[in-house]
Amino acid sequence: MAGAGTDDTPLRPLERVLETVLYVDDLDAAERFYGGILGLQRVSRRDGLFLFFRLRRQMLLLFLPEAAAENRALPPHGARGPGHVCFEIPEAELDGWRAHLERHGIAVEHLQNWPGGGRSLYFRDPAGNSVELAPASIWGLGEG
């Protein structure tokens, strides 16, 4: 590990993002989109503050930015403007996802053919965040 390895107490390299955060302006709309259309498992919601989803080994945390910035229980955060997230899908399911989104009235904004192979599907969540579905192969990462 580049950084920690130079110290007396070697630390294991960071291997996983545990919490990915996006900011939204409407928790109801976000729940319909991420829970209903994308099918993520909701684990917690506090009206006026947050909505949390669980993936297999990670969390997606959605916050109202003004509330997260004023929350005194934990270090404040809160960004404005469109963020971006990409969820992994199997390469073979991209067309199925496109059809699924269109059936739910979600416009596909862009379909990217990557030079090294693989395709990404881009669309927007109700808050305007850029959401992407892509196979891990676009980064040279194996599936699984």
Added chain:
Amino acid sequence: MAGAGTDDTPLRPLERVLETVLYVDDLDAAERFYGGILGLQRVSRRDGLFLFFRLRRQMLLLFLPEAAAENRALPPHGARGPGHVCFEIPEAELDGWRAHLERHGIAVEHLQNWPGGGRSLYFRDPAGNSVELAPASIWGLGEG
């Protein structure tokens, strides 16, 4: 799967966030912090636009928000204000990480003892984003 399961073509549930994004204002400072101090593996950098790091099976993408918003090659995004990310660490390494950060002049902003067990360490990246290190157990997720 709650959403996709209602369609004709069942899709596998989304299991993984492949790309987590933060916005920064200085790629050099971000590279020293995420690459040097946190020890992440840099895979790509385009001056004036982005800096990408690879974790085991995920990507951390850092963008200059104004450049990402003006980029015409892909759907625009770009948020301003402090975001948040949490990296998983083994529970037993939290004190080692605290010492490592302090040796590098990174102030620990908060140490959270969670009611269900487990602790989180909070600090800031050079752009002001809130960075957390925590074991997966704080979310009831197993390690590994």
